[in-house]
Amino acid sequence: MAGSARRGPYFCGIDAAMDVVTGKWKSLILWELRQHGPRRFAELRRALPGVSEKMLVQHLREMEEDELVHREVYRQVPPKVEYSLTEHGVSLDKALEALGEWGVARMRRIGAERVPTD
Template structure:
């Protein structure tokens, strides 16, 4: 993994990729957009293949960038919830033009039988 940057950037795409770059961040955003507030375990189950360490790291970076809000409830056992901030919601809206890429990927899964996880219809 590369070091996290904070500029200077040569274009807007460069700055945006600094926030959402990598495999798991876009999937975390998708999970929170589609399911709303999620506890850590729910996020982990919703993202098969992500390690606990990687998920923690990616969530921390998204929190530092103001994309995800982390709320800790002082309970026994402790409860932590994650949700998109207003900035995170705006980022997801900006990613909507990538929906055709997702459709192409779903078509590829159907053609090749390459699904890693089977989701209910």
């Protein structure tokens, strides 16, 4: 079990689940990879305005250790690396869908919807 040695013990299932999605960017990385499939680092960085390179690297490493994300290195010139969701990552993203729906309802209720810039 990757990741278990550096975290825990947990008080409940919510505690264990929140441990792997703590931080603003992890759930957004999950969503981006689920919506668009495998992405290169630069694509993820562009898709997540405001994330620093350092934070994205840190979160991707932790998510790979927690078996949420798979990092595929292609042996070619120039080097190519893609990130994709594992089955475990897909199942976590599905579990977060209800939370996302709750968040959309809240945004509408308080008038905090962000207008797309595209």
